[in-house]
Amino acid sequence: MDIAEVIEAVGTAVDVAGVGVIVIGAVGATALFAYRVVSGGAFMEAYRPYRQGLGRAILLGLEFLVAGDIIRTVAVSPTFATVGVLAGIVLIRTFLSFSLEVELENRWPWQSRRSPSPGAG
Template sequence: MDFAAVVENTGKAIDLAGVAVIVIGALAATVTYVSRILRRSPAPDLYREYRLRLGKAILLGLEFLVAGDIIRTVAVSPTFQSVGVLAVIVAVRTFLSFSLGVELEGRLPWQRARPDHRPAGPPV
C-alpha cells in the first residue's frame, strides 16, 4: 500500500470517527432526555441539558471531520484548488463550531463568564 492510500484511508477513518461521535452523542443525549421525560424526573433545565449534550457531540464531531479533511487534502494532493476547497470547508465548519459554542455558553469566547450567568448545561 502506498503513502497516498494510507493517508486517504486514515482521513476516511477520522471522518468516520467524526460521524460516529455525532451520531452516538445525539443518540445518547436523546435517550437520556426521553428517559428522563418518561420517568417524569423533575428537571427544570432538562431541555437545556439536552441541547448542551447534543451541541457538545456536534462540536466534537466537527473537529474530527475538519481533521480528516486536513489530512486528506494537505498530505495527498496539495494543489491550490484542493487547499482552497479545504479552506472553505474549514471556514464553514469553524463558523459552525463558533456559533454552537456561543449558543451553548451564552457568551463570546473572549468574554469572561459572568458570576450570575449559568451556561446552558446541567448544574455542576
C-alpha cells in the first residue's frame, strides 16, 4: 500500500466520521426532542433546543467533511484543477456553516451577544 492509498483511506475515514457525526447528532437531537414532547413539555419549548442541537450536529459534521476533502485533494494530487474544485467545495460548505451559525445564534457573527435588559428576569 503506497502513501496515496493511505491518504485516500484517511480522507475517506474522516468523511465517514463526518457523516456519522451528523447522523448520530440528528438521532440524538430527535430522541431528546421526542422525550421532551412526550414527557409533557410544550412543543414550541422543545422545538428550539431541537433545532439548535440538529444545527450543531450538521455544523460539526460539515467541518469533518471539509477536512476529509482537504486531506484527499491537497495531499494526494495538488493540481490547479483539484485545488480549484476543493476551493469551490470549501466555499459552499463555509457558506452553509455561516448560514447555520446565523440561524442558530439569531445574530450576525460581528454582533455582540445579546445580554438581558436591566430589570428583566
